[in-house]
Amino acid sequence: MTSINYMLLWFGAAVSIAEIITGGLFAPLGFAKGAAAIVLGHLVGTTILVLGGIIGSQTKLPAIVTTRISFGVYGSYLFAILNIMQLIGWTAVMIVAGGRSVNQITKMLWSFDHMTLWSLVIGALIFLWIAAGKDGLKKLNSAAVVLLFALTVILSGVVFTNSELFTKQPAGEMTFGGALELSVIMPLSWLPLIADYTRFSKTTSGGAWGSWIGYFAGSCWMYLIGLGAAIVTGDSDPAGMMLAANLGLAALGIVILSTVTTTFLDAYSAGVSCTNLVPKASERKMALAMTVVGTALAIVINIEQYESFLYAIGSVFAPLFAILLTDYFLLGRQQVDTGLLVNWGAVLVWIVGVVMYYQFVNLDLVVGATVPVMIITGAIYAVFARLMAGWRTIRAAKAAG
Structure with missing residues (x-):
């Protein structure tokens, strides 16, 4: 895949209802502010996200397999389970968010109200998107991103031309540090999977810059x-914005398409x-x-816990990748030791x-929680790595003959 492929891939991933919400x-x-x-x-x-992608493009390993560099084979099993849980959670959250927006549109246009049906439709489309394979994905994603770019232009026109x-100044509570943290966490949530895609890059720089520009x-x-x-308007639901712009039936396709292009990456x-x-x-x-x-989980999930879900992702994967990035880029450990x-x-x-992450979240610093936690975690690991060199479980060597 080229830098253009990655730019389109990650732009399409970023154009989602979850990000707007x-x-x-x-x-x-x-x-x-x-x-x-x-x-x-x-x-x-x-x-930070792209640093994880660079590891994938250089090692040609999927994201979770790269954690074996720092944590060993069994350690990677733990993070694989945690990653599967968060990705299934993301899949469900995105299907719910998309289904709600589609349902809102169909209620307004045709008085058709069936949230469960729309969740199943979106899930089925994601299923077909994955079934298309890598070659089909590049063609589908390129076409989808063109349409989604048009979406961003239309929504921007609706929002940014309003004089108010x-x-x-809307009511509510949000600190600058809290907002900064939620801005860092969203790209961080893709860290446990970016290498799944950059491992196919033609060049490391192409995969890195394409991913960075597209997602940012x-x-x-x-x-x-x-x-x-x-x-x-007091409401960040894109369905309402598109109906206000008189997009009608086009709004339906836009919401479904944006949900599918993002959620297939999670699944x-x-x-x-x-x-x-x-x-095997x-x-x-x-x-x-x-x-x-x-899709099954989406039918019963409570999306109101979405913000807490983001913090949970940050707490697990921020210190995990702080250690991996420290090992790979600072300590020079860039190979998987199959015996570890x-x-x-x-x-x-x-x-x-x-x-430490939850302590920093409670402190509500102006710099957020992720950045200081990653810096401190990486520093602790770098300082004590040699002292902890013997704290390893090594695979027993097979006897000769």
Whole structure:
């Protein structure tokens, strides 16, 4: 895959209802402060995301398999299970968000109200998207991104031409540090899967820059649309915006398409993580199974817990990748040791990082929680790595003959 392929892939992933909804949470800050939190958070978060992608493009390994560099084979099993859980959760959340928006549109247009049916339709389309395979994916994604780019232009016109955008101050509570954290967490949520795709890059730089530009541009744009819509109308649901713009039937296709182009990445990478546990399994078949599970979960999930879900992802994967990035880029450990079963020192530092994350969230610092936690976790690991060198479980060597 080329840099253009990655730019289209990650732009399409970023154009999603979830990103618009998250941007809407920043409305109490007003547009200027909210926009500053969005851009600063994405500069940091997208850069961290792409560092994980560079590891994938250089090692040609899926994201969760690369954690064996720091944590060993059994350690990677733990993170595979956690990643499968969060990706199935993302699949369900995205299907619910898309289904609600589609249902809102069909209620307004035809008085048709059936949330469960729309969740099943979106799940079925994701299933077919994955079944198309990598070649089909590139063609489908390229066509979809063109249509989604038109969506961003239309929604931007609806939101940013309103005269109240820069003057109206909505009610509610949100600190700058909290907003910054939610801007960093969104790209961070893709860290456990970006290498699943950059491992196919023609060049490391092409995969890195294409991914960075595509995701940064798309995600910032979606956040800003959600922020503007929430300030002007008090509602960041894109369905309402598109109906206000008289898009009608086109709104239906736009919401479904944006949900599918984002969610298939979650479902597919859940399947890739499954193959870390069951190496002989087919990535595509496992991804299709994960789509079915995510769709079933979407029918019963409570999307109101969405913000807490984002924080949970940050708590697990911020310290995990702080350790992996420290090992790979600072300590020079860039190969998987097949004999390493568990690096208990790395696991201990990771646990410290998880606990520390929630402490920093409660402190509500202006710099958020992810950045200081990753820096401190990486520093602890770098300082004590040699002292903990013996805290490892190594596979017993087979006897000769």
